[in-house]
Amino acid sequence: VESEQLVGLAEIRDAAKRIAGLVRRTPIVPTSLGTASSPLLLKAENLQVTGSFKARGAGNAVALLSPEERARGVITHSSGNHAQALARAAREAGIHATVVMPRQTPDVKQLATLRHGARVELVEPSERASRVEEIRAETGAVFISPFDNPHIIAGQGTVGLEIFEDVPELASVWVPVSGGGLISGIAAAIKALAPHVRIIGVEPELAGDLAEGFARGQRVTWEAARTGRTIADGLRVQAVGELNWPHITAYVDHVVTVSEDAIRSALRQVVLGCKLVSEPSGAVSVAGFLEHHAVAGHGPAVAVVSGGNVEPSVLAELLGAESERARESG
Amino acid sequence: VESEQLVGLAEIRDAAKRIAGLVRRTPIVPTSLGTASSPLLLKAENLQVTGSFKARGAGNAVALLSPEERARGVITHSSGNHAQALARAAREAGIHATVVMPRQTPDVKQLATLRHGARVELVEPSERASRVEEIRAETGAVFISPFDNPHIIAGQGTVGLEIFEDVPELASVWVPVSGGGLISGIAAAIKALAPHVRIIGVEPELAGDLAEGFARGQRVTWEAARTGRTIADGLRVQAVGELNWPHITAYVDHVVTVSEDAIRSALRQVVLGCKLVSEPSGAVSVAGFLEHHAVAGHGPAVAVVSGGNVEPSVLAELLGAESERARESG
Numbered sequence: 184v185e186s187e188q189l190v191g192l193a194e195i196r197d198a199a200k201r202i203a204g205l206v207r208r209t210p211i212v213p214t215s216l217g218t219a220s221s222p223l224l225l226k227a228e229n230l231q232v233t234g235s236f237k238a239r240g241a242g243n244a245v246a247l248l249s250p251e252e253r254a255r256g257v258i259t260h261s262s263g264n265h266a267q268a269l270a271r272a273a274r275e276a277g278i279h280a281t282v283v284m285p286r287q288t289p290d291v292k293q294l295a296t297l298r299h300g301a302r303v304e305l306v307e308p309s310e311r312a313s314r315v316e317e318i319r320a321e322t323g324a325v326f327i328s329p330f331d332n333p334h335i336i337a338g339q340g341t342v343g344l345e346i347f348e349d350v351p352e353l354a355s356v357w358v359p360v361s362g363g364g365l366i367s368g369i370a371a372a373i374k375a376l377a378p379h380v381r382i383i384g385v386e387p388e389l390a391g392d393l394a395e396g397f398a399r400g401q402r403v404t405w406e407a408a409r410t411g412r413t414i415a416d417g418l419r420v421q422a423v424g425e426l427n428w429p430h431i432t433a434y435v436d437h438v439v440t441v442s443e444d445a446i447r448s449a450l451r452q453v454v455l456g457c458k459l460v461s462e463p464s465g466a467v468s469v470a471g472f473l474e475h476h477a478v479a480g481h482g483p484a485v486a487v488v489s490g491g492n493v494e495p496s497v498l499a500e501l502l503g504a505e506s507e508r509a510r511e512s513g
Numbered sequence: 514v515e516s517e518q519l520v521g522l523a524e525i526r527d528a529a530k531r532i533a534g535l536v537r538r539t540p541i542v543p544t545s546l547g548t549a550s551s552p553l554l555l556k557a558e559n560l561q562v563t564g565s566f567k568a569r570g571a572g573n574a575v576a577l578l579s580p581e582e583r584a585r586g587v588i589t590h591s592s593g594n595h596a597q598a599l600a601r602a603a604r605e606a607g608i609h610a611t612v613v614m615p616r617q618t619p620d621v622k623q624l625a626t627l628r629h630g631a632r633v634e635l636v637e638p639s640e641r642a643s644r645v646e647e648i649r650a651e652t653g654a655v656f657i658s659p660f661d662n663p664h665i666i667a668g669q670g671t672v673g674l675e676i677f678e679d680v681p682e683l684a685s686v687w688v689p690v691s692g693g694g695l696i697s698g699i700a701a702a703i704k705a706l707a708p709h710v711r712i713i714g715v716e717p718e719l720a721g722d723l724a725e726g727f728a729r730g731q732r733v734t735w736e737a738a739r740t741g742r743t744i745a746d747g748l749r750v751q752a753v754g755e756l757n758w759p760h761i762t763a764y765v766d767h768v769v770t771v772s773e774d775a776i777r778s779a780l781r782q783v784v785l786g787c788k789l790v791s792e793p794s795g796a797v798s799v800a801g802f803l804e805h806h807a808v809a810g811h812g813p814a815v816a817v818v819s820g821g822n823v824e825p826s827v828l829a830e831l832l833g834a835e836s837e838r839a840r841e842s843g
Contacts, residue, residue: 210540212560229788230542458559458790458821491788499832502825 189430190333192375195340195368202242202338205275207231211349211485214457216473220481221354223472225453226346229461229491233299235417236342236365236489237268237329243338244327245272253278258324260311262288263417264490265329270301281324283314289494330362331424340368346485347376354482355381357468359489360393360438361418363427369487370434381479384431384438385471387413387446393423393431397438402428414443414497417464417490437478441470449473451501453488462493519760520663522705525670525698532572532668535605537561541679541815544787546803550811551684553802555783556676559791559821563629565747566672566695566819567598567659573668574657575602583608588654590641592618593747594820595659600631611654613644619824660692661754670698676815677706684812685711687798689819690723690768691748693757699817700764711809714761714768715801717743717776723753723761727768732758744773744827747794747820767808771800779803781831783818792823 209227217223228236245257256279259269266282273280280301284293285308296303306314318324328335342365346356356373358366370382386394390410396403404422411419423431431438441449446463449470453461468486476484539557547553558566575587586609589599596612603610610631614623615638626633636644648654658665672695676686686703688696693714700712716724720740726733734752741749753761761768771779776793779800783791798816806814 207543210542210560212540213537230540234788454790455825458564460784460788460790495785495832499829502829502832 189433190336190340190368190371192372194333194337195344195372198239198243198334198337199341199344201246202239202341205242205272206238208345211346212457212459216452216456216469217484218476221476221479221484223469224350224483224485225457225459225469226342226485226487227459228342229459229465229488233264233267233271234490234492235264235268236339236487237264238271239341240335240338240364240368241265241268241272241327242275244332244334245269245276245278247334248278248325252325255323255325256280257327258283258315258318259327259329260284260315261329262292264492266292266296266301267299269327270296270299274300279324281318283311283318285311291494292492328424330364331426333426335364336368336371336426336430338368339365340372342487343369343372347373350483350485352483353380353485355383355479355484357383357385357472357484357486359415359418359464359467359487360384360386360423361420361464363393363423363431365487365489366435367427367430371430374434381436382434383471383475383479384435385467386438386440387415387418387467388440388442389413390415390418391440392421394438394440396423397431397435413446415446415464415467417462418467439471439475439478441467441474445470445474447501454498454502459488460491460493460498461488462490463497465489465491519763520666520670520698520701522702524663524667525674525702528569528573528664528667529671529674531576532569532671535572535602536568538675541676542787542789546782546786546799547814548806551806551809551814553799554680554813554815555787555789555799556672556815556817557789558672559789559795559818563594563597563601564820564822565594565598566669566817567594568601569671570665570668570694570698571595571598571602571657572605574662574664575599575606575608577664578608578655582655585653585655586610587657588613588645588648589657589659590614590645591659592622594822596622596626596631597629599657600626600629604630609654611648611652613641613648615641621824622822658754660694661756663756665694666698666701666756666760668698669695670702672817673699673702677703680813680815682813683710683815685713685809685814687713687715687802687814687816689745689748689794689797689817690714690716690753691750691794693723693753693761695817695819696765697757697760701760704764711766712764713801713805713809714765715797716768716770717745717748717797718770718772719743720745720748721770722751724768724770726753727761727765743776745776745794745797747792748797769801769805769808771797771804775800775804777831784828784832789818790821790823790828791818792820793827795819795821
């Protein structure tokens, strides 16, 4: 991929104008989790419509469809936040959306996607791609990847514009990485505005495909059985996208990994200390900062809390464990 | 109390300047909980330092101490958010704070107050007031009431200034009521700026002393055994303060009550739908809007989520119940 194919600041600024009426400008929330030299602030994308940053990219991609494409509708496969985001963006635009989901997708996520007006079809995980192809062939629906798409990257990049506007003195941004759409967009925006700001990708150790690939200088893929073990259900994608890889190699300074215990501990701190409901994936950035802040040097750090769509039972279990701990130590 | 003794807009504006460096300007968070004619927005004071709006009043009251009073330090009795807020405000000002707490206060609240640098003393609930008197006599410490104090009211009123600045088109504000410090300040600010905006106080049915008194036109006191039954532990005060009562009769339009079930349901919606960690008391305003929005007429409504200091076990139990329900209905 040539550098002229990378998403640029102008496209991200255009995306910001395009989606201004569709998404929220989420707040920056201060915390007491930082160090003396690096205060930590959270970009609260858990407060975004549909509960995650995915509404930005989906909104931009849908807005850029041609009239002819709009008539055909959109399709994606996702069990997660992109499904809800695309469903909502399509409904806002008055077009049809189809989401192909693995049969195992939790009820609450199936229901949320249906509630946003999409047609949902459940399939065996192995049939996901082929079923999407069949529906595309039948209906002509436009496939919108959750991350491997320049309009998605430009939309997610609006998170970076807002961070820089609200915290112009920032020194680092910490971003959870799965397919790489969010970090590609944020990095493209921030490096164009302030090249000295460090961009740090954070992955669970159990889904550390980018950390491995970044160290080796070559995009790698991990097996689903391997990435599927992390509690961070939004970060189980097996490799960053083909278009995301060159953005990451061009703009990202470090990729670090965190243990499952570190993710659980960070999630408890975000919920009980910062009073924000995060999903496990959303707290991975905070875990990364807490373990690795030395790599970023001094100055304010912003961690992106990417989403808040946590299963009630997962959160209850985590908080139950917390009150156990409080009783024991009390 | 004569109207010239009520806290006015000028004092609230002065308070805002005085505490600007000590507290956060909390965000307004949109929700999907409103009606077609009345969108509902949340004023997220759960994201305030010390986890509640109490930091505002305490910050203002401490800043207004004379040098001679500062030397003597401050004292209060509180098992809740005012304790942490006063402890922090005192530490920021470099003065001593003593908090007398009932022996039954949960460990986490004792620890949080200690961590903010206060001297904490545990007593039998019945000895609370007498022990405060003893310490005042010994040390000359200045007593700072959680609500019945003009500087506290002016500090809490800064919530109203911010709401009006961020949502100038608002039609109503919904405020949880306990001793009445928060609603007194907010109502004084908003009615001075926009007299047409409806101010609605919300209480648990189980702690509905103000609702009863407001209807009868006379301040009433409920027994602690009665108010102690609500899950909204921040709203168990037995009566509004003497200085709060005339603010409320002058400026508040309605006082409504909500059931324990309505509080639990609103709390689940704030946590799972709006992604904000609220304490039960903080969701009482949302419960009030959901049940009684007709009293406010059309236009944007702002509910104050007053704090986020919820016991992990209480939240876990509530979310556990939620996932039970999802399983049953799924």
